[in-house]
Amino acid sequence: MTSIRIKAKERNGSVDVKTLMKHSMETGLRKGKDGKKIPEHWITDVTAESGGKVVFQAAFNTTISKDPYLAFKFDGKKGDSVKISWKDSQGKTDAAETKVK
Amino acid sequence: MFKSLSVASVFFSLVVSGTLLAGPLGIGTTATDEVIAGWDIDVRPDGMGLPVGEGSVAAGEGLYEAKCASCHGLFGEGEGRWPVLSGGEGTLDTLHPEKTVGSYWPYASTLWDYIHRAMPYTAPQSLTDDETYSISAYILYLNDIVDDEFIANKETFARVKMPNEANFYVDNRPDAQNERCFKNCADPKLFEIVTTINGVTPTGHFKEDSGVAANHYEGNPSAASEVGTSNEISTTKIVFSDTAVLGEGVYDKACQACHSSGIAGAPKTGDKTAWVSRIEQGMDILNVHAINGYQGEDGVMPAKGGNMSLSNDDVINAVAFMVESSR
Numbered sequence: 001m002t003s004i005r006i007k008a009k010e011r012n013g014s015v016d017v018k019t020l021m022k023h024s025m026e027t028g029l030r031k032g033k034d035g036k037k038i039p040e041h042w043i044t045d046v047t048a049e050s051g052g053k054v055v056f057q058a059a060f061n062t063t064i065s066k067d068p069y070l071a072f073k074f075d076g077k078k079g080d081s082v083k084i085s086w087k088d089s090q091g092k093t094d095a096a097e098t099k100v101k
Numbered sequence: 102m103f104k105s106l107s108v109a110s111v112f113f114s115l116v117v118s119g120t121l122l123a124g125p126l127g128i129g130t131t132a133t134d135e136v137i138a139g140w141d142i143d144v145r146p147d148g149m150g151l152p153v154g155e156g157s158v159a160a161g162e163g164l165y166e167a168k169c170a171s172c173h174g175l176f177g178e179g180e181g182r183w184p185v186l187s188g189g190e191g192t193l194d195t196l197h198p199e200k201t202v203g204s205y206w207p208y209a210s211t212l213w214d215y216i217h218r219a220m221p222y223t224a225p226q227s228l229t230d231d232e233t234y235s236i237s238a239y240i241l242y243l244n245d246i247v248d249d250e251f252i253a254n255k256e257t258f259a260r261v262k263m264p265n266e267a268n269f270y271v272d273n274r275p276d277a278q279n280e281r282c283f284k285n286c287a288d289p290k291l292f293e294i295v296t297t298i299n300g301v302t303p304t305g306h307f308k309e310d311s312g313v314a315a316n317h318y319e320g321n322p323s324a325a326s327e328v329g330t331s332n333e334i335s336t337t338k339i340v341f342s343d344t345a346v347l348g349e350g351v352y353d354k355a356c357q358a359c360h361s362s363g364i365a366g367a368p369k370t371g372d373k374t375a376w377v378s379r380i381e382q383g384m385d386i387l388n389v390h391a392i393n394g395y396q397g398e399d400g401v402m403p404a405k406g407g408n409m410s411l412s413n414d415d416v417i418n419a420v421a422f423m424v425e426s427s428r
Contacts, residue, residue: 005176005243007166020176022188033195067188069178 004096008082015076015100017048017056019084020069027062042089043068049083050076050100076100142218146208148259154230155254158247161239164232168221177201177243187243190264203244207269209261212237234258345425348418355408356419366400368427376427387424391416 003022008015021043028040043064048056055074076082078100085095144150166175174180177187189199198205202212217233219225228236238253241261251257341349352360352370359367368375379387392413394404405411406419 007175018175020178067178069176 002096003094004084004086006082006084006096006098008080008098008100010076010078010080010100013075013077014073015050015080015082016071016073017082017084018069018071019048020067021046021084021086021094022067023086023088025062025064025066025068029062040089043086044089045087046070047085048072048074049085050074050080055082142214144210144214144217146210146259148210148255151210151213151255151258152230153255154234155252156231156233156235156238157252158235158238158242158249160231161235161237161242164236165239168228169236172222177240186240193265193268201244202240203246203264205265206263207266209237209241209246209258209263212240213258339426341425342421344418345422348415348420348422351411351415351419352422355406355411355415356423359406360423366397367402368399370423370426373427376424380424380428384420384424387420388417391420 004019006017006019008017010016023043024041025043026038026041028037030038032038040062042062043060046056046058046060047054055076056072058070060068080100081097082100083095083097085093087093142150165173170180172180172183173186174183177185179185185199186202189201189204191204192199193204206212213233216236217226217228217230220236221227234253237258238247238251241247241253242249242251246261246263357370359365360370363369363372368379390402392405395402405416
């Protein structure tokens with residue numbers, strides 16, 4: 001099951017995208033119950049593509065909260081595909097795709 | 102007073118008229134199955150109480166966005182300070198536990214029951230059974246408990262296993278620890294209930310730990326004096342000879358300036374180890390040293406303590422006092 005949930009809706013030629021990425025976003029500064037630091041693990045890059053074209057890009061850092069919620073707009077129409085992918089500090093990636101409603 | 106009286110009398114008259122006439126409110130009539138069904142809306146974890154009907158995740162998405170998302174958030178993340186419905190997995194035993202449907206709730210049936218009973222906040226019990234199934238299914242989907250193909254109905258809904266169910270268990274501890282007595286029981290009148298409100302800590306609280314602690318708590322000084330060394334001034338009572346009693350006044354005037362604190366190497370009064378070797382020399386030698394002065398290894402004893410107005414007997418008396426104090 002993907003870690004990314006996307007909702008994309010078109011109105012007047014503009015697509016409203018809302019997305020929530022489930023991610024721990026550990027800064028590497030927090031200490032666990034054993035007193036040791038929890039290793040850092042956070043999303044570094046987020047990319048949104050529509051029809052093979054990048055429509056949104058973001059460089060995250062440790063100031064972004066756990067389970068980041070992101071909303072943006074781009075010019076598009078109903079039925080377009082929206083693909084959102086992220087890469088994190090441990091080299092892991094995930095992606096999800098949906099159709100604009 | 103008048104108001105409460107009138108309310109009571111209205112209530113009373115209603116009851117009377119209902120009993121006698123089975124009036125407009127139907128008080129006194131037997132509840133029909135249909136009436137009971139209207140009240141019997143609870144749903145149990147095993148699915149008992151769930152009605153016929155079904156709903157899908159896909160149908161629930163639209164309903165959720167229209168009726169729920171304004172408070173609970175599009176993804177169940179919670180708008181503002183409204184309740185969060187999803188996420189929080191693995192946070193229950195941390196400093197900031199997030200109790201959501203997915204991370205905390207033991208049974209999915211509570212979703213159906215609660216939504217049907219109390220949601221949406223502005224229009225409770227306005228949802229149909231199918232709508233309730235759909236919204237419940239969508240919230241389970243937001244928590245990754247079911248996939249997006251899930252169809253919720255009476256059978257499938259009762260089979261949903263919640264991730265945190267195992268952490269709920271029946272508390273089987275007894276109400277009272279003691280065995281119940283049926284035969285030859287003690288007379289309750291003879292029971293004495295004793296409470297110990299005696300300062301912050303109950304008396305004898307430390308008795309089982311160790312004797313030293315018990316002594317210490319009860320203010321018994323013997324534990325402290327046992328560990329004292331012979332270098333410390335003894336607190337035991339000394340019986341003085343007559344000469345020593347006479348010497349005490351002289352000591353206070355002329356000798357204690359040095360002999361109470363040990364200035365210039367003077368042996369402190371009461372310091373047994375310092376006095377042992379001196380007492381062994383005999384009183385005569387000590388008296389001669391005190392009257393005429395003496396240069397020892399530790400320091401100087403001036404003649405008569407530097408106070409030449411003292412008679413020899415005064416000095417002898419004072420020496421006796423010091424020696425007897427330090428034996």
